[in-house]
Amino acid sequence: xxxxxxxxxxxxxxxxxxxxxxxxxxxxxxxxxxxxxxxxxxxxxxxxxxxxxxxxxxxxxxxxxxxxxxxxxxxxxxxxxxxxxxxxxxxxxxxxxxxxxxxxxxxxxxxxxxxxxxxxxxxxxxxxxxxxxxxxxxxxxxxxxxxxxxxxxxxxxxxxxxxxxxxxxxxxxxxxxxxxxxxxxxxxxxxxxxxxxxxxxxxxxxxxxxxxxxxxxxxxxxxxxxxxxxxxxxxxxxxxxxxxxxxxxxxxxxxxxxxxxxxxxxxxxxxxxxxxxxxxxxxxxxxxxxxxxxxxxxxxxxxxxxxxxxxxxxxxxxxxxxxxxxxxxxxxxxxxxxxxxxxxxxxxxxxxxxxxxxxxxxxxxxxxxxxxxxxxxxx
Numbered sequence: 353x354x355x356x357x358x359x360x361x362x363x364x365x366x367x368x369x370x371x372x373x374x375x376x377x378x379x380x381x382x383x384x385x386x387x388x389x390x391x392x393x394x395x396x397x398x399x400x401x402x403x404x405x406x407x408x409x410x411x412x413x414x415x416x417x418x419x420x421x422x423x424x425x426x427x428x429x430x431x432x433x434x435x436x437x438x439x440x441x442x443x444x445x446x447x448x449x450x451x452x453x454x455x456x457x458x459x460x461x462x463x464x465x466x467x468x469x470x471x472x473x474x475x476x477x478x479x480x481x482x483x484x485x486x487x488x489x490x491x492x493x494x495x496x497x498x499x500x501x502x503x504x505x506x507x508x509x510x511x512x513x514x515x516x517x518x519x520x521x522x523x524x525x526x527x528x529x530x531x532x533x534x535x536x537x538x539x540x541x542x543x544x545x546x547x548x549x550x551x552x553x554x555x556x557x558x559x560x561x562x563x564x565x566x567x568x569x570x571x572x573x574x575x576x577x578x579x580x581x582x583x584x585x586x587x588x589x590x591x592x593x594x595x596x597x598x599x600x601x602x603x604x605x606x607x608x609x610x611x612x613x614x615x616x617x618x619x620x621x622x623x624x625x626x627x628x629x630x631x632x633x634x635x636x637x638x639x640x641x642x643x644x645x646x647x648x649x650x651x652x653x654x655x656x657x658x659x660x661x662x663x664x665x666x667x668x669x670x671x672x673x674x675x676x677x678x679x680x681x682x683x684x685x686x687x688x689x690x691x692x693x694x695x696x697x698x699x700x701x702x703x704x705x706x707x708x709x710x711x712x713x714x715x716x717x718x719x720x721x722x723x724x725x726x727x728x729x730x731x
Contacts, residue, residue: 359572359576360544360548360572360573360575360576360579361569361572361573361576364544364572365407366404366407366411367411367414367428367437368411368426368428369382369383369411369415369424369426372404372407372408372411373404373532373536373537373540373568374403374404374530374532374533374536374568375403375404375408375529375530375532377527378397378408378527378529379408381527382408382412382415382424383424386415386416386421386422386423386424387424389422391416391505392505392524392525393497393500393504393505393506394497394500394505394506394507394508394523394524394525395409395412395505395506395507395508395524395525395526395527396482396508396509396510396513396516396520396521396524396525396526396527397409397507397508397509397510397527397529398509398510398511398513398526398527398528398529399511399528399529399530399531400511400529400531400565400566400567401511401567401569401570402564402566402567402568402569402570402571403529403530403531403532403566403567403568404529404568405480405509405510405529406446406478406480406509408529409478409507409509410436410437410444410478411426412476412507413436413441413444413474413476413478413505413507414426414428414432414433414436414437416472416473416474416476416505417432417433417436417441417444417469417471417472417473417474417476418430418432418433419431419432419433421473422473431471432471432472435471441471441472442469442470442471443469443470443471443472443474443475443476444472444475444476444478445475445476445477445478446478446480447461447477447478447479447480448480448481449479449480449481449482449483449484449485449510450481450484454486454489455486455488455489455491455492457489458485458489458492458493459492461477461493461496462492462493462496465477465496465500465501465504466501468503469503473503474503474504474505475503475504475505476504476505476506476507477504477505477506477507478507478508478509479506479507479508479509480509481509481510481511482508482509482510482516482520483510483511483512483513483516487517490516490517490519490520493520494519494520494523497520497523497524498523506524508520508524513526530566531565531566531567532566532567532568533566534558534561534562535561537557537560537561537564537566537568537571538554538557538558538560538561540568540571541557541560541561541571541572541575542554542557544572544575545557545575545586548579549584550579550584550585550586551584551585551586552575552578552585552586553586553587553588555587555588555600556578556586556587556588556590556591558588558600559588559591559592559595559597559599559600560574560575560578560591562597562600562638563591563595563597574591574595577594578590578591578594581594592630595631596629596630596631596634597630597631597634598625598630598631598634598635598638602621602624602625603635603638603639603642604642605621606618606621606635606639606697607639607642607643607646607660608660608661608662609621610639610660610672610697610700610701610704611646611660611661611662611664611672611704612661612662613701613704613705615698615701618694618697618701619694622690622693622694622697626690632683632689632690632693633680633684633689635693636676636679636680636683636693636696637680639676640673640676640677640680642660643660643669643672643673643676644673646659646660646664646669647666647669647670647673650664650665650666650669651666657669664704668704668705669704671700671703671704671706672700672701672703672704674703675696675699675700675703675704676696676697676700679692679695679696679699679700682696683696
């Protein structure tokens with residue numbers, strides 16, 4: 353490995369707005385703001401890890417300070433764009449909120465904003481994990497954030513917006529970055545693999561996307577690890593082996609066994625997964641996804657669905673999903689993961705077959721109303 357090797361997540365980090373994947377609503381708004389000269393003084397980017405918060409903030413900073421700009425069509429080649437991309441720009445200051453969270457550090461920042469930018473048009477402060485700032489640090493920032501000098505812009509990024517003071521949020525334009533769909537992750541990984549000269553099975557890409565949970569950066573890190581493990585060809589079986597995943601077909605098979613109340617088959621499948629060293633916590637989460645999808649299908653089709661291979665009502669699916677969800681904490685922290693998993697699935701089957709007393713009463717009342725009129729026949 354050469355000394356200059358860059359991991360895929362850094363090498364393929366988006367450098368312009370059009371390369372940002374899955375956040376079209378954010379990109380469109382920022383582009384329009386720049387085009388119409390309606391650039392706010394403070395922005396708050398909220399979203400799960402790896403969805404592009406800091407990346408979008410850097411691209412926005414380049415768009416503001418590009419020699420062509422401010423422009424949404426930044427060149428990426430001028431001194432300002434290059435220095436911001438490699439982190440050497442004196443006008444774009446990135447601060448880690450977790451390690452720079454004291455009131456004294458924020459006071460230093462407050463004093464620093466008074467000075468004009470060294471090279472570009474704007475001095476831009478990007479504060480990552482802003483929710484980690486202390487309450488006193490937030491309060492020290494309030495006045496500057498409300499009325500900053502015209503050459504200063506703030507961009508905050510956080511995974512936990514509820515921990516950011518409401519007084520800070522009210523002074524920012526908030527953008528919610530959503531988890532990226534598996535389809536978009538697969539498409540992006542396929543482009544990267546092709547450019548890197550790596551052969552990756554479609555099923556392997558889908559397995560990686562499942563693991564990433566909507567995070568593009570996570571998916572790229574997983575792909576990087578799989579290339580190191582497999583070489584020039586990555587297969588689905590390799591991904592399943594390294595990360596302890598159960599194949600999508602096997603998850604579907606287990607979901608169908610739950611729907612059909614085939615307890616013996618459920619136990620056989622658990623035996624197989626345990627022998628192969630599969631991640632049962634992850635499997636429980638994927639089962640919940642399958643049951644949820646079936647529940648939504650039942651709601652859309654009049655209260656019943658055969659999506660899991662057996663006819664189930666919304667009531668049965670709700671009970672099944674509730675039991676699986678409630679079992680998640682016990683599975684993670686119980687003494688025996690396998691035993692807890694077995695009990696969780698068998699309990700879910702039993703609960704899905706139970707009937708609520710109020711629904712039985714409604715059904716019996718309905719039968720009584722449509723029965724023949726004379727009392728003898730009703731008896």
